[in-house]
Amino acid sequence: MKKFILIISIILSLVLLSSCAKKDEVKPDGNNKPTPPEPKTEVLTIKDYYSYAENTKYVYEGEGNEYASYTVFIDYKSGNRVQLRSNNGGTEMVKVLENKDGELRSILSRGESYYRENLIQAPSNDSDILLKEPLEIGTSWTLADGRKRSISNLKVDVTTPLGNYQTLEVTTESKDSKIQDYYAPNIGLVKSLFTSDGYEVSSTLIKLETNVPLVQTVRLYYPNANVDKLYFVNKQLTFRTNDITKLIFENAFKELPKGDVAKVLGPNVKIKSLYLNKDERAYIDFSKELLSEMNAGAGYESLILQSITNTIGAYYGVDMVYLTVEGNPYTSGHIEMKKGEFFKVNLSNAVELK
Numbered sequence: 001m002k003k004f005i006l007i008i009s010i011i012l013s014l015v016l017l018s019s020c021a022k023k024d025e026v027k028p029d030g031n032n033k034p035t036p037p038e039p040k041t042e043v044l045t046i047k048d049y050y051s052y053a054e055n056t057k058y059v060y061e062g063e064g065n066e067y068a069s070y071t072v073f074i075d076y077k078s079g080n081r082v083q084l085r086s087n088n089g090g091t092e093m094v095k096v097l098e099n100k101d102g103e104l105r106s107i108l109s110r111g112e113s114y115y116r117e118n119l120i121q122a123p124s125n126d127s128d129i130l131l132k133e134p135l136e137i138g139t140s141w142t143l144a145d146g147r148k149r150s151i152s153n154l155k156v157d158v159t160t161p162l163g164n165y166q167t168l169e170v171t172t173e174s175k176d177s178k179i180q181d182y183y184a185p186n187i188g189l190v191k192s193l194f195t196s197d198g199y200e201v202s203s204t205l206i207k208l209e210t211n212v213p214l215v216q217t218v219r220l221y222y223p224n225a226n227v228d229k230l231y232f233v234n235k236q237l238t239f240r241t242n243d244i245t246k247l248i249f250e251n252a253f254k255e256l257p258k259g260d261v262a263k264v265l266g267p268n269v270k271i272k273s274l275y276l277n278k279d280e281r282a283y284i285d286f287s288k289e290l291l292s293e294m295n296a297g298a299g300y301e302s303l304i305l306q307s308i309t310n311t312i313g314a315y316y317g318v319d320m321v322y323l324t325v326e327g328n329p330y331t332s333g334h335i336e337m338k339k340g341e342f343f344k345v346n347l348s349n350a351v352e353l354k
Contacts, residue, residue, distance in 0.1 A: 043135075044135055044168075044185060045133060045135065046099050046102070046103075046104045046131050046133060046135070047099065048185045048186065049104075049131065049168065049183040049184070049185060049187075049188060050082075050097075050099045050104055050131075050188070051185075051186050051187060051188050052074050052077065052082045052084070052097075052188060053074070053210065054074055054077055054240075054241035054242070055074065055210065055211050055212060055213060055240050055241050056073075056074055056208065056209065056210050056212065057071060057072070057073055057207075057208075057209040057212040058071065058072040058073075058188075058205060058207075058208060059071050059205070059206055059207035059208070059209070060072070060203040060204060060205055060206065061161070061203070061204050061206045062201070062202065062203045062204075063200075063201070063202050063204075064194075064199070064200050064201035064202060065201045066089075066090075067088040067089065067090050068088075068201050068202065068203045069088065069089065069203070070086050070087060070088035070089070070203065071086065071087050072084050072085065072086050073085045073087075073212075073214045074241045075094065075116060075118070075214070075239075075241065076118050076119075076120050076241065076242055077241055077242060078120050078242075080098055080099045080100055081096055081097065081098045081099075081107075081120050082096070082097050083095070083096050083118070083119055083120055084096075084097065085113070085116075085214065091111060091112055092112070092113050092114050093109065093110065093111050093112075093113060094108075094109070094110045094113040094119060095108065095109050095110075095126075096108035096109075096119055096120060096122070097130070102132065102133035102134075103129050103131070103132050103133070104129070104130045104131040104132075105126075105127065105128065105129050105130065106126045106127075106128040106130060107124040107126055107127070108122055108123075108124055108125055108126055109125065109126045109128075110125075112317075114317060115245075115276065115315055115316045115317070116214070116216065116239055116245050117245060117275060117276060118244075118245075127144055128143060128144070129141055129143070129149065130170075130181075131151075131168075131170065131183070132151075135151060135154070135168060136151060136154070137151055137152065137153065137154060138150065138151065139151045143172070146174075147172055147173060147174045148172070148173050149170060149171070149172045149173075150170070150171055150173075151168065151169070151170055152169045152170065152171040152180075153168070153169035154168055154169075155167075156168075156169045156182060158182045158184070158190055158191050160190055160191065160204050160205055160206060161204075161206040161207075162190075162205055162206055162207060162208060165182075165184035165187065165190055166184070167182040167183055167184045167190060167191075168182070168183045168184075169181070169182055170182075170183065176196055176197070177194065177195065177196035178194070178195050178196070179192065179193070179194050179195075180192070180193045180195075187205070187208070189205070190204070190205045191203065191204045191205065213238040213239055213240045213243075214238070214239045214240075215236050215237070215238050215239075216236070216237050216239065217234050217235070217236055217237075218234070218235055218236075218237050218252070218311075218314075218315055219232050219233070219234055219235075219310075219311065219314050219315075220232060220233055220234075220235050220252060220253070220257075220311050221264075221306070221307040221308075221310040221311045221350060222256065222257070222261035222262065222263075222264060222307055222353070223261065223262050223264070223300060223303030223304050223306075223307050224260055224261050224262065224303070225262060225296075225297075225299055225300040225303060226260070228299060228303070228349075229303075229349055229350070229351060230303060230306060230307055230310065230349055230350040230351075231259065231260075231261050231350065231351055231352070231353040232310070232350050232351075232352055232353065233257045233352070233353050234352075235252065235257070237249075237252055245274060246271040246272075246273065246274035246284075247271070249271060249274065249311075249312075249315075250265070250269070250270065250271045253265045253308075253311075254267065254269075257353060259353045259354075261353065262300070264304055264307050264308060265290065265293075266289055266290070266292075266293025266294065267293070268287075268289045268293060269286060269287055269289040269290050269293060270286065270287040270289070271284060271285070271286060271287075272285045272286060272287055272326075272327075273285040274312070276316045276318070277322075280318055281318050281320045281321065281322060281342060282312045282313060282315075282316040282318050282320070282321045282322070283321070283322045283324075284308070284312055284321060284322070284323055284324070285323075285324045285325070285326070285327060286323070286324070286325050286326075287325070287326065288325060288326050290325055291325060291332055294332075297334075298334040298335075301332065301334050301335065302334075302335070305323065305330070305335070305343060306343075306346060306349075308321070308323065308343075309321045309323065309343040309344070309345055309346075310345055310346065310347060310350065313345035314345070314347075318345070319344060319345045320342040320343070320344055320345070321342060321343050321344075321345070322340075322342050322343075323337070323343050329341065330343075
């Protein structure tokens with residue numbers, strides 16, 4: 001029995017020695033240290049490139065086309081969606097991007113958007129996939145218009161006036177042209193290059209400004225009952241990311257400029273809703289204080305309503321405004337509007353307040 005136990009002990013010792021020898025076996029160069037583990041390659045996801053910070057202005061410098069230079073502001077940001085506003089000096093466009101199920105998509109695109117409205121939850125009218133996981137060379141997909149888009153490189157060095165970046169290259173190819181977009185971690189898009197038959201157009205990120213609001217010049221109208229006229233001022237309104245447009249206008253109406261003009265809204269009036277409808281007409285709804293705090297005769301009341309109509313109509317670029325109080329057509333002792341009846345923009349009796 002003792003001999004059997006001794007044999008077992010010897011076998012276990014040999015096994016342990018063999019195991020240690022495998023771990024610390026001598027290398028050909030004489031180095032007897034254990035081999036260090038291979039460094040892990042960092043696997044990036046769309047979230048690493050989907051980096052749109054609030055109140056940030058992206059400035060791109062263009063070459064090859066007068067509209068290749070543009071700026072981007074962050075209008076709204078909520079969950080996995082962001083609403084971007086781009087201005088190339090000729091037009092303004094709004095896009096809503098969504099990062100979902102391993103894809104970064106443009107789910108809404110609207111041109112000629114000079115007004116500011118939250119479209120984060122608006123019905124989708126676009127399905128352009130910008131990025132698709134896994135972020136590996138060879139990942140590819142076909143766009144709705146038949147073009148092919150693919151991840152063509154993971155480590156392209158891009159030099160910009162803002163800095164040097166190692167970027168992800170995404171190539172979009174059609175029969176006659178090619179677009180290469182370069183994304184940097186924690187920044188986003190840093191460069192785009194369009195080529196076709198030797199013709200090139202590029203847009204490169206040159207400036208990234210933080211804590212910067214969007215500034216819009218808005219024409220605000222005010223009544224002057226003494227001369228039966230409307231006066232207007234061009235006022236700069238500032239919008240930070242996720243600011244509510246109706247509140248900005250509500251405050252702007254209550255801040256009277258210097259000059260011989262009267263108030264548009266009483267101190268407790270609230271704008272309950274403000275938006276551009278599908279019928280290309282602006283809709284604005286007020287709280288009941290619009291009527292209770294107006295205290296105006298027929299002429300002054302008409303000027304107040306025309307001031308509101310002109311301001312909102314001009315901002316949205318429409319000639320009709322549907323004005324309601326607590327959801328009902330506007331009705332007072334002097335004016336009674338029917339359901340579906342609009343106030344019309346009229347600029348003929350307005351002069352600039354100097």
